[in-house]
Amino acid sequence: MVDTINRRQIPLLPLRGLLVFPSMVLHLDVGRAKSVQALEQVMEEDHQILLATQKEISIDEPSADDIYSVGTLAKVKSLLKLPNGTVRIHVEGLQRAKIEQYFDNDDCIKVEATILEEVDAELTSELQAIMRNLLSMFEQYTKASKKISAETLTAVKDITEPGQFADVIAANLPLKLAQKQSLLEIASVEKRLMTLIEILNNEKEILGLEKKIGQRVKKSMEKTQKEYYLREQMKAIQKELGDKEGRTGEVSTLREKIEEANMPEAIKEKALKELDRYEKMPANSAESSVLRNYLDWLLQLPWTNETEDQLDVIRAEEILNEDHYGLEKVKERVLEYLAVQQLTRELKGPILCLAGPPGVGKTSLARSIARSLNRNFVRISLGGVRDEAEIRGHRRTYVGAMPGRVIQGMKKAGSINPVFLLDEIDKMANDFRGDPSAALLEVLDPEQNNTFSDHYIEEPYDLSKVMFVTTANNISTIPGPLLDRMEIISIAGYTEVEKIQIAKNHLLPKQMKDHGLTKGMLQVKEEAIQKVVRYYTREAGVRSLERQLASLCRKTAKKIVSNEKKRVILTPKIVEEMLGKPRFRYGLAEVEDQIGAATGLAYTSAGGDTLSIEVSVAPGKGKLTLTGKLGDVMKESAQAAFSYIRSRSEELKIDPSFNEKNDIHIHVPEGATPKDGPSAGITMATALVSALTGRPVKKEVGMTGEITLRGRVLPIGGLKEKSMSAHRAGLTTIIIPKDNEKDLEDIPESVRNDLQYILVSHLDEVLEQALGEKE
Known part of the structure; x- marks a missing residue:
């Protein structure tokens, strides 16, 4: 309980951010008008005033609610008016007082206050023990904090009165205003001392922390300063040695490049982590150069750089037509892709496979696709690749490790959306080092290649925006799962008309430029080009044609340089003089109708070709001989044809015992060239029947188709290529299986118009069309 002595009315001096305990002596500067008026009034009376603290510092004119209810009755010892209008006073705290009533007059604030008497202030042995404990703690705090002077500590030691002892300690502790106010409001001396012990305990823990x-901060600062000092020393040493930048400058440059490289966040974090390792690693360590190479690869790879597609279908069509003659299907597919991109702008890059014989322009077509899309172009050759690491890269633990060819190609491209040509995809092999075609499965899968994993880079790389174009001569050697991921576009070869146009518009101007010839030096007639095409080349593509034109240009250059002629006009006659006698015969495969010889059509990796099959019948014991380096499939076709003829000997007007009296020899010329395939069945059967019956095979007829033991004609593949070869050979009629009628649409119109196609479903129809009458 609080004992009251008396209640009195007294002027109030509100304090901002300050609290005065009893026994405290201090100077105050007062500036508010009402406060100055109150001080002047007390100086005229008993020099006593009540000091109470404001709850909020910002309030200029406080009300009763804005001031704590317990304050300190103080004596104003002196008052000094300063030139700026404020008043400086010297006050001494006397006793606690509680505000009972509040009077805000015009001149000053007055309150009715009750003077509070100290409770439990008698100096008992228990209280003395508490005071000693508090003094010890205060002494420890003073030494630890170093915020309280030694003089203050000495003055506290000299105090014997418990209440004053508590108030002096409370006044010197760096407590918040609210804490000090709560101490001021405690009338019980014992409770006040115990509260101070708790506060000093807390402060001791805080000081320890x-x-x-x-x-910890000092240690960190010392380490940082040490590192800075050592770096500066290193820089000075490097400068003296002539190394201006050294490792520090290199790391700084790399860090800047990483920040500017627009990498995905995960890749950037990885790069910075590896850079920190590189910085701390000795320069002469083996791993240092490995890390440096790795960082270079991360920086040089395009992570977000993207070229903008020129989505102009008309412009793209003009570029494709300008670079290539014919090849309508490929051009149409590229233009379709462009059109869809123009509508969606989010289509994943297609995987195109340009399949066809050598020299038809597969590689140069991919380059034109890149030009039409306004994309960067990059090409890698897969011919002979037999190591999986060539595709996926080597792990960095190996000496001389490098990324795979795909990542190398992306670095060379410099953008994340190039046209990427994988050349000769059918020439890959596999051995104990792995299967590279299996590693390509992820690269060429639009659903997976957005997170392509290279063993060297170790981080996922996005290939989904790349337009992959592959080339192959023979798709039958490409593994099934890999082939399934690609869109096959077949390029069979060029017709004679197309070859002449390509030679005139592309090959000849290029060769003339390469050989330093102008139009005034060399003029080539179209008949001369036609002669080169017909009599000096026999190919699906135009590579050999380009070599012959290069030869003509060389010989022309020699004539002009030796002043033999100033201008050369190439005619068919001059072509023969320069290139020699014709190497090929243009026209029918056979000059006249032959007995026991039929012309078949074959499909090879170099395009279509004609195949002459000869049969010889001689007296003997029924021996069947097959020559010409034939594969198992062709041997089986010959056996099937032989068995069919035996079963139908009577209908075919052949002696039923011919197989017992005669030896039969089937030969396919060009014995050094391996031959195999399922489409020579009807050709062998026709040649056999012709030899056994004496009926000649028509010279203008070529044929292709497989045969069964019952004489059915089965469909074949590569009809377009075979038709082109028949057209080149000068045949006018082709016998094909009826089931291949759907493939006629793929054959160029100029070839289709020059050839007569006979659709058959049984061997009897073949014999009826292919064999003439017996002489």
């Missing part, structure tokens, strides 16, 4: 934190 501050000390730990301070030591």
